[in-house]
Amino acid sequence: MKNKNILVAIIINVFITISEVAVGLFIGSLALISDAVHNFSDVGALGLSWWGEKEILTSRPLAIDKLEC
Numbered sequence: 001m002k003n004k005n006i007l008v009a010i011i012i013n014v015f016i017t018i019s020e021v022a023v024g025l026f027i028g029s030l031a032l033i034s035d036a037v038h039n040f041s042d043v044g045a046l047g048l049s050w051w052g053e054k055e056i057l058t059s060r061p062l063a064i065d066k067l068e069c
């Protein structure tokens with residue numbers, strides 16, 4: 001199922017983020033830390049994708065009504 005693939009991607013990205021922060025701080029590399037921030041934003045985007053697909057799979061069309069205030 002696609003939804004499971006997104007979860008795997010989220011887990012991999014969280015692992016990359018934590019690794020890059022740890023190594024970046026250890027060797028003092030701003031490049032690694034900034035890429036960790038980038039990967040953290042990827043986790044957010046993947047999380048939104050996961051949520052959106054979950055809503056589709058449970059047959060609630062995109063739940064746009066929830067997002068509108």
Ligand SMILES: [Zn+2]
Pocket residue numbers: 038039042
């Ligand atoms: Zn990215």
